[in-house]
Amino acid sequence: xxxxxxxxxxxxxxxxxxxxxxxxxxxxxxxxxxxxxxxxxxxxxxxxxxxxxxxxxxxxxxxxxxxxxxxxxxxxxxxxxxxxxxxxxxxxxxxxxxxxxxxxxxxxxxxxxxxxxxxxxxxxxxxxxxxxxxxxxxxxxxxxxxxxxxxxxxxxxxxxxxxxxxxxxxxxxxxxxxxxxxxxxxxxxxxxxxxxxxxxxxxxxxxxxxxxxxxxxxxxxxxxxxxxxxxxxxxxxxxxxxxxxxxxxxxxxxxxxxxxxxxxxxxxxxxxxxxxxxxxxxxxxxxxxxxxxxxxxxxxxxxxxxxxxxxxxxxxxxxxxxxxxxxxxxxxxxxxxxxxxxxxxxxxxxxxxxxxxxxxxxxxxxxxxxxxxxxxxxxxxxxxxxxxxxxxxxxxxxxxxxxxxxxxxxxxxxxxxxxxxxxxxxxxxxxxxxxxxxxxxxxxxxxxxxxxxxxxxxxxxxxxxxxxxxxxxxxxxxxxxxxxxxxxxxxxxxxxx
Ligand code: AHR
Numbered sequence: 001x002x003x004x005x006x007x008x009x010x011x012x013x014x015x016x017x018x019x020x021x022x023x024x025x026x027x028x029x030x031x032x033x034x035x036x037x038x039x040x041x042x043x044x045x046x047x048x049x050x051x052x053x054x055x056x057x058x059x060x061x062x063x064x065x066x067x068x069x070x071x072x073x074x075x076x077x078x079x080x081x082x083x084x085x086x087x088x089x090x091x092x093x094x095x096x097x098x099x100x101x102x103x104x105x106x107x108x109x110x111x112x113x114x115x116x117x118x119x120x121x122x123x124x125x126x127x128x129x130x131x132x133x134x135x136x137x138x139x140x141x142x143x144x145x146x147x148x149x150x151x152x153x154x155x156x157x158x159x160x161x162x163x164x165x166x167x168x169x170x171x172x173x174x175x176x177x178x179x180x181x182x183x184x185x186x187x188x189x190x191x192x193x194x195x196x197x198x199x200x201x202x203x204x205x206x207x208x209x210x211x212x213x214x215x216x217x218x219x220x221x222x223x224x225x226x227x228x229x230x231x232x233x234x235x236x237x238x239x240x241x242x243x244x245x246x247x248x249x250x251x252x253x254x255x256x257x258x259x260x261x262x263x264x265x266x267x268x269x270x271x272x273x274x275x276x277x278x279x280x281x282x283x284x285x286x287x288x289x290x291x292x293x294x295x296x297x298x299x300x301x302x303x304x305x306x307x308x309x310x311x312x313x314x315x316x317x318x319x320x321x322x323x324x325x326x327x328x329x330x331x332x333x334x335x336x337x338x339x340x341x342x343x344x345x346x347x348x349x350x351x352x353x354x355x356x357x358x359x360x361x362x363x364x365x366x367x368x369x370x371x372x373x374x375x376x377x378x379x380x381x382x383x384x385x386x387x388x389x390x391x392x393x394x395x396x397x398x399x400x401x402x403x404x405x406x407x408x409x410x411x412x413x414x415x416x417x418x419x420x421x422x423x424x425x426x427x428x429x430x431x432x433x434x435x436x437x438x439x440x441x442x443x444x445x446x447x448x449x450x451x452x453x454x455x456x457x458x459x460x461x462x463x464x465x466x467x468x469x470x471x472x473x474x475x476x477x478x479x480x481x482x483x484x485x486x487x488x489x490x491x492x493x494x495x496x497x
Contacts, residue, residue, distance in 0.1 A: 001426065003391040003405040003484075004434040007418055007496075013384040014339030016410065021377035022121065023062045023349040024291060025109075026070035028096055029314030034360040035350035036112060037104045041360070048104075049112050052364040056356045057116045057349065060370070061377040066121040066168065066290055066345045067109055071095035073171050074127025074179040078137050081105025082156055094179050096314065097307040106141070110162050119165065121208070121290070121345070124198075126170030126190055127180025135197040138167075142202040166206055166343070168290065169194055172213040172241065174223045184223045188230030195234035206236040208288045208343070213241045215264040224268060228275040228285065237288040237343060240268050243353075244326060245296025251322050251456055253396035255425045258329035258406060260398075265289070265337045272340075286340050291347035292330060294323040294369070298353075315352040318461065319367040321454040321487070328372035328406075328451075328489040329423045335376075335408045338384040346373060357461075368460050371451050371467055372421075372489050379419045379447075379491065382412040394426075405431055405484070411496075417446070420492045424484040427456070431484040435492060443495040445480055448473045452488035 025031050034041075039048030068076060075094045080102045082088075088102035113120055122141070124134040136149050141162040143150035150161065169191040172178050182190065187210065195207045209227055212220040224238060242261055246254035265287065272285040297317040305312055317323075327346075334341055350356045355370040391405035407422040418440065424431045435442075450470040458465075470490065473482035484490050 001392055001404060001429050001431050003431045004389070004436055005407040005409060005420060005422065006388040006436040007409050007438045007440050008386045008388055009439040011386040012411075013336065013386055015383050016335065016338045016381060017342040018381060019064045020289075020334055020338070020341055020344040021062060021373075021380070022064035022066065022290070022343055022345040023060070024066040024070070024345040024347045025068075025349050026352065027068050027072045027076070027093065027100055028070060028348070028352050029316065030311050030351040030358070030360070031348055031354070032104045033101070033311035035358055037108065038360065047108065047111060049115060050358065050364065053350055053356060053358060054115045056364055056366060056370075060355065060374050062116065062118050062349065064121050064166065064343065064345070065113065065116070065118045065349065066123065069095070069123060069171055071171060071178060073123040073125050076125050077129070078106060078125070078133065082107060082140075082152070092308065098312060098314075099308050099310045101310060107156060107158060110158070120162070121166045121168060121343070122164045123168035123171055124194065126173060126187070126194060127178055130190055131194045131197050134194045135201060138164075138198045138201045138205070142205070165204065166208065167198065168208045168239065170210050173210045174217055174219055175213045184219065184226035185230065188227040191227065192231035192234045195231070199234070207234060208237040208239050208290065209235040211238040211240045211268060215242065215260060215267070221267070221271060224271045225275060228272065232275060232279055232281060232283070232285070235285060237286050238268060238272060239288045239290050240264060241291035242289070243291070243293055243295040243347075245294065246322065247296055250397065251427060252394060252402070252425070253398055254322065255326055255329065256396050256399040256402040257326060258333045259402060261292070261330055261333045262336065265333070265341060269337070269340050286342040287337070289334065289341060289344035291345060293347050293353050294319065294326055295353045316357070317353050318459050319369045320457045320459050321368050322456040324368035324372055324451060325423055325425070325487060325489055327369040328421070329425070331372060331376045331380075332406045332408045332421055332423065335380060335384050335410065335421070336387055365463050366460065368465055371465065375449070375467070375491050376421060379493065380410050380421070382410050385409045385411055385418075405433065416495060416497070418494045418496045420494070422484060422490045424486060424488045424490070427487050429486055433482050433484045434478070435480040435482070435494065437479040440496040442475060442479060443497060445473055445475055445492060445494050447491060447493035448482065449491045450485060450488050452485035456487065
């Protein structure tokens, strides 16, 4: 099969906001306890932070991390997680029906972020709580000194304010499963009033309002319109969440789900812009895809879990090779929307539907999905060029015309290097793939790598998976010609003028 991507020098989609390579740590399962925090573990530092995990996270180059939930935040009292550890209460977490010891809290999270070189995306509880708790929290985190909560922070060891810039106004408040679930009008008013109060304390913050927790929610569309109608002036970003699974073991259809993500993002952009037009507003609402991933492998196990355990094994999906291909396609789709998608969080980061897993009695390891994410977060910097991809298509039970090849090209800020990411979704046929130079001149291929040759259901517990060189390329006058292996993730870097 033949396919191509043409680099369009003069029609950029937009500058990449690197916060789209964010991730997520929730107090859920073993994300925190025995994940990032395990005092007494051989690799733990003086704070109990696992260095083996920090080292892997630093390879992922994650610039922003959402915390502390997720569904967890909708029943969370932030005050439980500060002050002397032996005085912190042990609570029932109603969202996941586990026991929360609060031994890792706000100060520990902020200290740990320094080690992984990331900024916080902090969520406030708009489920069981509201304006009062949120305004107190931001006084605690962002007010310099001389007030009740800012002085409490200083007494607890942080003289300087944390200056948290990005705030999520609750989590998935459209979902009936959410503790304190609300209808769109009630949520819109609460989000508006909460953000208003928080901005009185610190007017430099930016806020993310809850959009739909999935494209399939019955309230999708009307939820976004109503919330933005009410809270437009107080909202900077609208969230969207999306997880996919291959429950039916239909890989061609599974790999096609990036088209669903594309529709979801386009739909939310259209709704934001419709409200903008109706309000005659000069302000544009951008998007935060602050939960996305594959999630289904652990569902059966989790349905049988005993309640009220401390950090049980939950949502511990073991990812296989086909999951990595879809994650790669989702990243490409996100880059196609670089003009409006400004933040995103791979959900989650450690142990819970995560690229990084830990053994509480052993080491940490990278799942299959680690590799495409690492390559895009490290190399996908600069401006996305309009993707002109030519590919044959296939049909599935959900999608009529799925291109076999997904691709995107990014030009770095210096304008001298183009990076191309591509997935070949054909399970049995290689692609004779051309990266056409368009109005660029191609000087040299500096990277030609592939993640290929593994079984679709192959996993990486033993750490055998590797990115490999793809030596099949040659540089010609019209561009680079290369063979993409069946079922493959591919990255190329080219010196351009
Ligand atoms: O990421 C796991 C859960 O998925 C989050 O807690 C929730 O927001 C979503 O439903």
